Amino acid sequence: xxxxxxxxxxxxDNGNFLLNLGPQHPGTHGVLRVVLxxxxxxxxxxxxxxxxxHRMQEKIAENMTYLQALPYVCRMDxxxxxxxxxxxxxxxxKLCSFEVPERAVHVRVMACELxxxxxxxxxxxxxxxxxxxxxxxxxxxxDREQILDLLEYITGSRLTYxxxxxxxxxxxxxDVFLRRVEDFVTGFRQRLPRYHDxxxxxxxxxxxxxxxxxxxxxxxxxYGVTGPCLRGSGFAYDVRKxxxxxxxxxxxxxxxxxxxxxxxxxxxxxxxEMEQSLAIIEQAVATIPDGPYxxxxxxVIRPPAGExxxxxxTPRGELVIFMVSDGSTRPCRVKFRVPSFxxxxxxxxxxxxxLLADALAILGSLDMVIPEVDR
Amino acid sequence: xxxxxxxxLARIGIDYRPRxxxxxxxxxxxxxxxxxxxxxxxxxxxxxxxxxxxAEDMPEQNRMDGIYLFNHYEGDMRLLVRVxxxxxxxxxxxxxxxxxxxxxxxxxxxxxxxxxxxxCPDSRNLLLPEEATFHPLRKDFTGV
Amino acid sequence: xxxxPVTIVCYLLGISAVVGLNAVILVWLxxxxxxxxxxxxxxxxVGPHGLLQTLADGIKLLGKQFLVPDAAxxxxxxxxxxxxxxxxxxxxxxxPLGETLQAWELNIGLLLVVALGLLxxxxxxxxxxxxxxxxxxxGGSRAVAQILAYKIPLLLCxxxxxxxxxxxxxxxxxxxxxxxxYILYQPLLFIIxxxxxxxxxxxxxFDFSEAESELVAGFHIExxxxxxxxxxxxxxxxxxxxxxxxxxxxxxxxQGPFLPxxxxxxxxxxxxxxxxxxxxxxFPRLRIDQMLHLGWKILLPLxxxxxxxxxxxxxx
Numbered sequence: 001x002x003x004x005x006x007x008x009x010x011x012x013d014n015g016n017f018l019l020n021l022g023p024q025h026p027g028t029h030g031v032l033r034v035v036l037x038x039x040x041x042x043x044x045x046x047x048x049x050x051x052x053x054h055r056m057q058e059k060i061a062e063n064m065t066y067l068q069a070l071p072y073v074c075r076m077d078x079x080x081x082x083x084x085x086x087x088x089x090x091x092x093x094k095l096c097s098f099e100v101p102e103r104a105v106h107v108r109v110m111a112c113e114l115x116x117x118x119x120x121x122x123x124x125x126x127x128x129x130x131x132x133x134x135x136x137x138x139x140x141x142x143d144r145e146q147i148l149d150l151l152e153y154i155t156g157s158r159l160t161y162x163x164x165x166x167x168x169x170x171x172x173x174x175d176v177f178l179r180r181v182e183d184f185v186t187g188f189r190q191r192l193p194r195y196h197d198x199x200x201x202x203x204x205x206x207x208x209x210x211x212x213x214x215x216x217x218x219x220x221x222x223y224g225v226t227g228p229c230l231r232g233s234g235f236a237y238d239v240r241k242x243x244x245x246x247x248x249x250x251x252x253x254x255x256x257x258x259x260x261x262x263x264x265x266x267x268x269x270x271x272x273e274m275e276q277s278l279a280i281i282e283q284a285v286a287t288i289p290d291g292p293y294x295x296x297x298x299x300v301i302r303p304p305a306g307e308x309x310x311x312x313x314t315p316r317g318e319l320v321i322f323m324v325s326d327g328s329t330r331p332c333r334v335k336f337r338v339p340s341f342x343x344x345x346x347x348x349x350x351x352x353x354x355l356l357a358d359a360l361a362i363l364g365s366l367d368m369v370i371p372e373v374d375r
Numbered sequence: 376x377x378x379x380x381x382x383x384l385a386r387i388g389i390d391y392r393p394r395x396x397x398x399x400x401x402x403x404x405x406x407x408x409x410x411x412x413x414x415x416x417x418x419x420x421x422x423x424x425x426x427x428x429x430a431e432d433m434p435e436q437n438r439m440d441g442i443y444l445f446n447h448y449e450g451d452m453r454l455l456v457r458v459x460x461x462x463x464x465x466x467x468x469x470x471x472x473x474x475x476x477x478x479x480x481x482x483x484x485x486x487x488x489x490x491x492x493x494x495c496p497d498s499r500n501l502l503l504p505e506e507a508t509f510h511p512l513r514k515d516f517t518g519v
Numbered sequence: 520x521x522x523x524p525v526t527i528v529c530y531l532l533g534i535s536a537v538v539g540l541n542a543v544i545l546v547w548l549x550x551x552x553x554x555x556x557x558x559x560x561x562x563x564x565v566g567p568h569g570l571l572q573t574l575a576d577g578i579k580l581l582g583k584q585f586l587v588p589d590a591a592x593x594x595x596x597x598x599x600x601x602x603x604x605x606x607x608x609x610x611x612x613x614x615p616l617g618e619t620l621q622a623w624e625l626n627i628g629l630l631l632v633v634a635l636g637l638l639x640x641x642x643x644x645x646x647x648x649x650x651x652x653x654x655x656x657x658g659g660s661r662a663v664a665q666i667l668a669y670k671i672p673l674l675l676c677x678x679x680x681x682x683x684x685x686x687x688x689x690x691x692x693x694x695x696x697x698x699x700x701y702i703l704y705q706p707l708l709f710i711i712x713x714x715x716x717x718x719x720x721x722x723x724x725f726d727f728s729e730a731e732s733e734l735v736a737g738f739h740i741e742x743x744x745x746x747x748x749x750x751x752x753x754x755x756x757x758x759x760x761x762x763x764x765x766x767x768x769x770x771x772x773x774q775g776p777f778l779p780x781x782x783x784x785x786x787x788x789x790x791x792x793x794x795x796x797x798x799x800x801x802f803p804r805l806r807i808d809q810m811l812h813l814g815w816k817i818l819l820p821l822x823x824x825x826x827x828x829x830x831x832x833x834x835x
Contacts, residue, residue, distance in 0.1 A: 131804060132724065132726070132802075138558060139558065202802070237449075307398065320444065333432075335442070342479075356657070358806065
């Protein structure tokens, strides 16, 4: 039996050719492969080929107890692991109707927002790297390093955190951590303008990102685009505001949105989001109460039969964990609706008719994490 | 209540009954496979976006459910749609021409559960190897 | 004037030393400049402040296997790095780096250097075509589009200087600036010239034929070991020549107070190279069509107007 072709495109005789972008390519940020039909430097059609990092996370989760599956969930989006574990524990807490102590809620929000800033910083550097500027990458890493140190201090890990537990946290935070977070917020507030000085005002950067890769509002709905990519197209849709979870309704923050829908708008949205995250962290640190950090929950989690959809705003967009429980210790069905998957599905549409260089800039501006897409 | 969800459902003659328990779903429907396209068209007209298409395998009841999640950018209008199909020859109409983003979700559901989406513009495997013919998310799948 | 074989051998040895040493120093300098701009140190392990790092890398590259892809056009593939490197040995002949430090005074020295500079692009095109790789081919074709866009403004810059100095000889041009460097009279021209040599040396923001994030490595994607290092050597030597030309055309060459001539030459030359490195580690890359726009619609008219105005002023 001959295998069916892996791509739907064909090179024709009139000078078109196929270009295989990836799965090993510095511009695809991981093992993404895109088959491009090119006319010179122009892209006629693009066909993303996924699955190089596929691990069948949903089946794994169905074969594990709720607690056992928790560390796996964090390994999908390795840049926004906090949001993923938050979604998982919140989904189970919703099913079981567990209460979470106030102190844990505050620490959860703090950790998620720190993680969001770290993720946006890495995106910032990597996007500029896609545009050919190397220096911002390392500048961003210098600041990201501080966040990783902070999170390492409370979680013990630097990337794929597994810190939240059903009903609270794995361990309490101390005053040293809170003081260090405060110091970080003050310091990072001062450093953010430097990022704008270095990049935001740059003429070449504007030429490369303005009017490139415009996502029109009606297209966004058709493809299910969420997160900063959507907010760059004029919708102020943020799960933290629309369906507040884990106490986000207690904090004051704005949802930045831009109208243009191009790469520059997505850039501006992410930069503004970092400032909002700082504001949330600041409030969380200021209002954190004393008390227990974990509620008393049964040792064996056995949720009642039922279904739950837990939506969480990860750094990349809306994550929905749809979970069906049959009353046993293992979930009956788990679906991860991951933001990068939907955001990447619009890439073929955006890349059509663009120059190769622009297509890579668009790919970078969508900010996808390939293991999250492939799951 | 005049929410986009009520409008969209009323247009195709489905009663809007909001769900009370706080499980992240505003409304949950169980419809027939023939209704899914008109529902999708009506939802698209009201500005809903597609969250995901997936399925659930229930071998002990000898049934399989196609599952659709829709939501609205105005927020908190998540709609769960279940469509029961037969386990032996599962077929569902594709909504890939109404929501272009559904194509990838349908391709994934097709390879994972073996559900054929009629009229899907693209029927290749998405995440599994291109020659794979097994359906790993079926409950009776134990390994290749 | 006859040239003895001994002179030629001496010259070749001298130039090889300059090319080799220059590359060693520039690679080290580039990594140091990049490092310090990135909040890090750059190489620190081999030798004091990593000075011997490049040497160690060079030895490592010598020991590596040179692979020729099966599908490559073998003769072209092998020829390309040589075509890139060899013209440098000729182009350095008329460069005056001091009052007496010049291999051979040629009355058309400037033209020779500029003409030989073109061969670098030929090397890139040969590599792009001979590798039989789509990324390499895209890189090669970009280099050709690029040369058309920058070479004409570059030549207009040089023509203006020739007009002012009244000579094609690099030595005469430098001597004509005894009383005032041309950068004082022609600041705009100097800026145009710096932009065009950034284009000529294929450096960011104009590194289209390599374009790491788009074309992986562009024209030299298939080259390993010595093939790769020859391209590297050529790139840094062209930087040396372009910067030397800039210092001679605009900054008075070796002339300056207190210090001996060659020291002044090297100071100016490496100052300009530092400028190029600074660009590279600061700016994002332009898009190829934006670069063509810059070359044809901005640099060319500016250089042309500047040329005509200078001609008018000189005629009066």
